[in-house]
Amino acid sequence: MAETKQVIVKVKRQAGPKEAARWEEFSLKWRPSMNVIICLRDIAENPVTRDGKKTTPVTYDSNCLEEICGSCAMLINGKARMACSALVDQLEQPIRIEPMSKFPLVRDLAVDRQFMFESLKRVKAWIPIDGTYNLGEGPRVSPEVQEKGYPLSNCITCGNCLEVCPQVNEHNQFVGAAIISQVRLFNMHPTGAMNKSERIAAIIGPGGIQECANAQNCVHACPKGIPLTESIAEVNRDAWKQALLSWLVG
Amino acid sequence: MRQPKIIVVGGGLAGLMATIRVAEAGIPVDLFSIVPVKRSHSVCAQGGINAAKNQKGEGDTVDKHFDDTIYGGDFLANQPLVKRMCEAAPGIIDLLDRMGVMFNRTPEGLLDYRRFGGTLYHRTAFAGATTGQQLLYALDEQVRRHEAEGKVKKFEGATFLSAVIDGGGVCRGICAMDLRTMEVKTFTADAVIFATGGNGAIFGRSTNSVVCTGSAQAALFQQGVDYANGEFIQVHPTAIPGEDKLRLMSESARGEGGRVWVPRNPAEKRPPKSIPEAERFYFLEEWYPKYGNLVPRDIATRAIHRIVYQEKLGIDGQPAVYLDVTHIPRETLDRKLEGILEIYEKFLGVDPRVEPMKVFPAMHYTMGGIWVNGEDQASNVPGIYAAGECEYQYHGANRLGANSLVSCIFGGGIAGRAAVKYAKNLENSAESTPAAVFDGERKRQEEKNHKLINQDGSENPITIWRELGQVMTEHVTVTRINKDLEMTDGKIRALQERYKKINLSDRTKWSNQTLNFARELENMLVLARVITLGALARNESRGAHYKPDYPDRDDANWLKTTRAKWVNNDIQLTYEPVDISLIKPRPRRYDAAK
Numbered sequence A: 001m002a003e004t005k006q007v008i009v010k011v012k013r014q015a016g017p018k019e020a021a022r023w024e025e026f027s028l029k030w031r032p033s034m035n036v037i038i039c040l041r042d043i044a045e046n047p048v049t050r051d052g053k054k055t056t057p058v059t060y061d062s063n064c065l066e067e068i069c070g071s072c073a074m075l076i077n078g079k080a081r082m083a084c085s086a087l088v089d090q091l092e093q094p095i096r097i098e099p100m101s102k103f104p105l106v107r108d109l110a111v112d113r114q115f116m117f118e119s120l121k122r123v124k125a126w127i128p129i130d131g132t133y134n135l136g137e138g139p140r141v142s143p144e145v146q147e148k149g150y151p152l153s154n155c156i157t158c159g160n161c162l163e164v165c166p167q168v169n170e171h172n173q174f175v176g177a178a179i180i181s182q183v184r185l186f187n188m189h190p191t192g193a194m195n196k197s198e199r200i201a202a203i204i205g206p207g208g209i210q211e212c213a214n215a216q217n218c219v220h221a222c223p224k225g226i227p228l229t230e231s232i233a234e235v236n237r238d239a240w241k242q243a244l245l246s247w248l249v250g
Numbered sequence B: 001m002r003q004p005k006i007i008v009v010g011g012g013l014a015g016l017m018a019t020i021r022v023a024e025a026g027i028p029v030d031l032f033s034i035v036p037v038k039r040s041h042s043v044c045a046q047g048g049i050n051a052a053k054n055q056k057g058e059g060d061t062v063d064k065h066f067d068d069t070i071y072g073g074d075f076l077a078n079q080p081l082v083k084r085m086c087e088a089a090p091g092i093i094d095l096l097d098r099m100g101v102m103f104n105r106t107p108e109g110l111l112d113y114r115r116f117g118g119t120l121y122h123r124t125a126f127a128g129a130t131t132g133q134q135l136l137y138a139l140d141e142q143v144r145r146h147e148a149e150g151k152v153k154k155f156e157g158a159t160f161l162s163a164v165i166d167g168g169g170v171c172r173g174i175c176a177m178d179l180r181t182m183e184v185k186t187f188t189a190d191a192v193i194f195a196t197g198g199n200g201a202i203f204g205r206s207t208n209s210v211v212c213t214g215s216a217q218a219a220l221f222q223q224g225v226d227y228a229n230g231e232f233i234q235v236h237p238t239a240i241p242g243e244d245k246l247r248l249m250s251e252s253a254r255g256e257g258g259r260v261w262v263p264r265n266p267a268e269k270r271p272p273k274s275i276p277e278a279e280r281f282y283f284l285e286e287w288y289p290k291y292g293n294l295v296p297r298d299i300a301t302r303a304i305h306r307i308v309y310q311e312k313l314g315i316d317g318q319p320a321v322y323l324d325v326t327h328i329p330r331e332t333l334d335r336k337l338e339g340i341l342e343i344y345e346k347f348l349g350v351d352p353r354v355e356p357m358k359v360f361p362a363m364h365y366t367m368g369g370i371w372v373n374g375e376d377q378a379s380n381v382p383g384i385y386a387a388g389e390c391e392y393q394y395h396g397a398n399r400l401g402a403n404s405l406v407s408c409i410f411g412g413g414i415a416g417r418a419a420v421k422y423a424k425n426l427e428n429s430a431e432s433t434p435a436a437v438f439d440g441e442r443k444r445q446e447e448k449n450h451k452l453i454n455q456d457g458s459e460n461p462i463t464i465w466r467e468l469g470q471v472m473t474e475h476v477t478v479t480r481i482n483k484d485l486e487m488t489d490g491k492i493r494a495l496q497e498r499y500k501k502i503n504l505s506d507r508t509k510w511s512n513q514t515l516n517f518a519r520e521l522e523n524m525l526v527l528a529r530v531i532t533l534g535a536l537a538r539n540e541s542r543g544a545h546y547k548p549d550y551p552d553r554d555d556a557n558w559l560k561t562t563r564a565k566w567v568n569n570d571i572q573l574t575y576e577p578v579d580i581s582l583i584k585p586r587p588r589r590y591d592a593a594k
């Protein structure tokens, strides 16, 4: 009797950063290939809780709905993951949906991940080109470097790696694995390498790479399968080299 | 000297390129986007970006790229600017390469190129299966650099509501809403560049992202910015139906031997694997014995629509047909199709190696858009420019694969330069505009919000939107029949009436997504009518626009651009000639080399 099958969803609601949090439970009509985004849309179309109380639609972020924009990260049954690729049939019910806890809450499931974009500025995560006028082709890049760099440049800035990291907490400003991995990416590129020492300098210091305690949760939480621990190890080596060098030359 | 100021609305490829150009000219930019720009829809593009670099020694040239584009667009695009785009394309690839895009490489360390639809040449540069994401990130990084240097100020999480237009009909800035505080504010600018993307959401579900609603374009339209060729909407034959989104399923599945079929019996209840061969209808193979499952995109799309809507043979009465690769050895599938099969598995939780995939055509790309001149991306309202998928200039009646990314970057670059020039030469800067002009616009927008938040209605915005999507998808995508189009227009107007009674079920003034969605919905309804009326009027078949009652292209009467205007609070269709000064129109045929 597929028609009457229900999906029970519990959503942590919070009207704003300063409001109290509460849980609301919804009973939704099951359909094939339902994902968490569809659940949230169903709630928006009929914002009534399981016990018949009227409520408001749930605020959450989403855009691409195919796990490539990084918007929809949240905690689903306690796990940091993307809502658009979280299929109801593969989740234990009731499905518990909460906002990520390591970022400032906006409302309900929406959080503010501006910290990550600021960190990208801090480490100068770009190739400093001279300008957009015609300057001919870029440097040659071996397929080997491309094959290493491409996976790193797949990072969707979702923040899952920060969410699961014990070192990301109210006591420090650890930039997190994603940012360290970006440092590696830009230092790997022939033009980017010209500013390698600047990026390394930026990733040392408060909130920098030395905050990493090697818990390795990040690499398991990354929806893009980015080799984060490898990146951390490599940038760490470069950071030590640079520190040693500056100590040697005084 | 007075420092001009420029606003860019939209941070996809086009908006970011425009931003970079303005910042490079030393002029401050305010960049507005609903989502953080790095999360813009451009990240969805998979296949690649075209440029006639002739890297494979096949004799590819800019002229061939130009001809493919014009021919593919069924001669509806104005030709001179398309030519300029094709000329600029190789330089654009070089630029992206210099920005560090991790393009696939040849053993020599050069860029690799692949073949794409509508051409015989290896002309498409690509970065794995996520080219759009990689290009967008490269531009995003450059903009971040300018931001760090104080040249760009981002307003992410802000939505454009309307332009501020003075008594002389000149754009002086914009009115935008902060999506957290829900505060409505005006911002002054000497020129505004729009790069707000496509309008997939008007069709309910599409391959587009959530924020691709066309709302900004529709708002501008109602302020006097003309909208061109609205009726041209590209539909991709095979997408994975999902209730939230239709995810693209690449043509390569059929290229590797995938077969398309439906059960012959519409009441069929058995699982697909247990339906015997004889009770399966391989309709593409039966109808097009020569090309079978590999008929061109538009033909495949029309056939699937016919099966579902005319023959009523969709699987389980649903709009879906089977795309079956289960007969292909698993080893072959894993070697050749793994990437795309994984998408299916990830989002449907079903292994397509074991069970036939369910696919359906999906609205994919908006060829039409804001009318801009053939020179420098300027709209008909002084001070307003447009670039990227939100304008109409480059793809005529049908876009060629991998040509969009290049048109976004090219158009964005031109718009950036043109806006700078315009702003510098402006006699009376926006600063001199009376405050009342800004206050008036802000109040108008605030009142709309106030009314929506407070009204007690019985209609749900999502329900209205779903109904809009349904009727648009059924009647205004693949096959267009005049009486259905008339009915659709009536239905949209009925929805507009119902819209007046919507209830937001959320009166909060903090991060109220329902309010924003309701604002977008009102605009979507208007743009839906522009699309529908344009289709109704155009009695011919051209590119993506197909009318069985008028099956041929009719150059004598319809080789012209539709230019919709907002007159007395209603849509008026006007027409203008297409610039065909460079390539003489010739018939476009799918069954032979051109």
Ligand SMILES: Cc1cc2nc3c(=O)[nH]c(=O)nc-3n(C[C@H](O)[C@H](O)[C@H](O)COP(=O)(O)OP(=O)(O)OC[C@H]3O[C@@H](n4cnc5c(N)ncnc54)[C@H](O)[C@@H]3O)c2cc1C
Pocket: B009, B010, B011, B012, B013, B014, B015, B032, B033, B034, B035, B036, B037, B040, B041, B042, B043, B044, B045, B046, B047, B048, B049, B131, B132, B158, B159, B160, B161, B195, B196, B197, B198, B207, B208, B209, B211, B212, B215, B216, B248, B364, B365, B387, B388, B389, B390, B401, B402, B403, B404, B405, B406, B408
């Ligand atoms: C699945 C898929 C695959 C594709 N593959 C290819 C391919 O391989 N090759 C190719 O050439 N093309 C491809 N395309 C097409 C191409 O991706 C798009 O046409 C292109 O990315 C559009 O870019 P854009 O800059 O115009 O807009 P978008 O990237 O859509 O960006 C729009 C921007 O505007 C902002 N915005 C919108 N409305 C507002 C508002 N009201 N206020 C403020 N900001 C607003 C958004 O936040 C966003 O930043 C594909 C499309 C899809 C759907």
Ligand code: SF4
Pocket: A154, A155, A156, A157, A158, A159, A160, A161, A162, A177, A178, A181, A221, A222, A223, A224, A225, A226, A228
């Ligand atoms: S590294 Fe992975 S988990 Fe971390 S932000 Fe990037 S994509 Fe998300």
Ligand code: FES
Pocket: A061, A062, A063, A064, A065, A066, A067, A068, A069, A070, A071, A072, A073, A082, A083, A084, A085
């Ligand atoms: S909506 Fe883009 S990752 Fe989920």
